[in-house]
Amino acid sequence: MKSGKPSFTAQIKRKNPDFFDSKSGFTTMKAAEKWAAKREREIDAQVDAGTKPTKRSTQRRTLGDAIDRYIAEDRTGMGKTKKQVLTTIRKEYDISEMRFEEITSAHISDFANQLWERPNVTSAATVNNYLQHLSGVFSVARPLWGFSVDEMAMKDAMKALGKLGVRAKAKERDRRPTLAEMNRIMAHFHKSSTHDPRAVPMHVITAFALFSTRRQAEICRITWSDYEPEDNANETRVMVRDMKHPGDKQGNDTWCTLPDPCREMITALPKPDRKQKFIFPYHSDTISRRFTDACKFLEIDDLHFHDLRHEGTSRLFEMNWNVDRVADVTGHRSWESLKRYRHYKKSGDKYKGWKWINAVT
Secondary structure, eight states: OTTSOOOEEEEEEEETTEEEEEEEEESSHHHHHHHHHHHHHHHHHHHHTTOOOOOHHHHOOBHHHHHHHHHHHOOSOOOHHHHHHHHHHHHHOGGGGSBGGGOOHHHHHHHHHHHTTSTTOOSHHHHHHHHHHHHHHHHHHHHHHOOOOOHHHHHHHHHHHHHHTSSOOOOOOOOOOOHHHHHHHHHHHHHHHHHOTTSOOHHHHHHHHHHHOOOHHHHHHOBGGGEEOOSSGGGOEEEETTOOOSSOSSOOOEEEEOOTTHHHHHHTSOOOOTTOOBSSOSOHHHHHHHHHHHHHHTTOTTOOTTHHHHHHHHHHHHTTOOHHHHHHHHOOOOHHHHGGGOOTTOOSOTTTTOHHHHHHO
């Protein structure tokens, strides 16, 4: 090459049947040989199956091709986690290079077991998450793009892998912070804000998440124009944009009540700049990371920011709020979704007179 570096080309020539394929641009001889060996195996498989060998450049029917189209053509507002999972499969796993018609349950099973070797995969629920996102590609590739897909291969693999415990649905969390844990977290964040007023006011956001039951991403999407304060706290509400829901990925905007002391917390915030659109102009990933780091520092085990939503919802039931009233706050659509938040063993408001309310209002 002009740069002085070598470039390798791999060529495959066959006489029976007559066939030629090649690929250029390899930076090492090893990479060219690896490609040639893999193509030889693919050609042999086609011949053994009684089909005429075809150039890979003309096939364009691999799982990776389908993943690319799935990501490019999705109009549902694909979440960043799903996109990241599919991109990882596309770039890092050999199954993405296989033609759809070649993929069997055994291949999917091998892929699932390979996932356990990833550093961040620590449970069958994580493997299940990967497979669920991949199954979405399987379900649309044939009817939308004409890919030759064996959808039963995915279904059979999912069923078998479930029986072996390789994959499993995530267990519903029921972790709730104790009052002592909340006091320690609030003290830690309040100290940080006092030391550096420019830092994210995590003590305010943590308390707001608890009392509003809002998710971290929802908190960061609340705009001043979506906030409707009223003299009656029971009528103060906020528009939650794109609320998370299994059936609606985008455009699921919902009015939710903001119970006390949320209105007072917003009122106590510094007067916003004209250009400031959001009430809490911070990135949700930053909030999640700060909360996780604080729990590690304080040695509070197995507590997530999302657990504050569980705590806040359970608190409303313990205050004897009925289902409809709780749903107006949380945004839940059904009693089935809310059942796990009811705790009959307790009653009353354990945060009544909580000292940290004054610190954030």
